[in-house]
Amino acid sequence: MANAHIAPSPMQQPHQEYPEKVYGHPQMPPQQRSASSQFRQAVAIPNLGMSPAPVDCPACGQRSMTNVSYHTGNTTHVWAGVACCLTGLLCFVPYLMNSLKDVQHRCGSCGVLLATWHKSGVVEVHMHG
Numbered sequence: 001m002a003n004a005h006i007a008p009s010p011m012q013q014p015h016q017e018y019p020e021k022v023y024g025h026p027q028m029p030p031q032q033r034s035a036s037s038q039f040r041q042a043v044a045i046p047n048l049g050m051s052p053a054p055v056d057c058p059a060c061g062q063r064s065m066t067n068v069s070y071h072t073g074n075t076t077h078v079w080a081g082v083a084c085c086l087t088g089l090l091c092f093v094p095y096l097m098n099s100l101k102d103v104q105h106r107c108g109s110c111g112v113l114l115a116t117w118h119k120s121g122v123v124e125v126h127m128h129g
């Protein structure tokens with residue numbers, strides 16, 4: 001017969017109370033967008049393309065993503081005219097195509113017009129550093 005029952009430890013270990021830190025649910029503050037550290041590298045304004053890019057704004061000094069807006073340039077009207085002559089129906093199509101429009105980059109912080117990207121690939125810099 002094996003001694004099946006486990007003998008209780010003669011020394012009752014004192015119940016150690018670990019101070020439980022209440023972590024709970026710390027309220028995460030909304031991520032503060034630090035414009036200066038959000039983008040490691042800024043894009044030079046003359047190198048802007050069709051899409052938004054982080055630039056160092058010469059006006060306000062903030063590095064922020066540009067806000068782009070599409071504007072109908074002269075070329076769009078030309079294409080509209082061409083399309084109108086060709087089809088007579090699809091003259092509105094060029095106005096729906098952003099790729100045929102100029103892209104204006106505005107500073108995401110102060111909103112100053114920084115540059116306009118033209119379909120020809122030329123970037124017209126409005127704000128020089």
Ligand SMILES: [Zn+2]
Nearest residue numbers: 057060107110
């Ligand atoms: Zn700015």
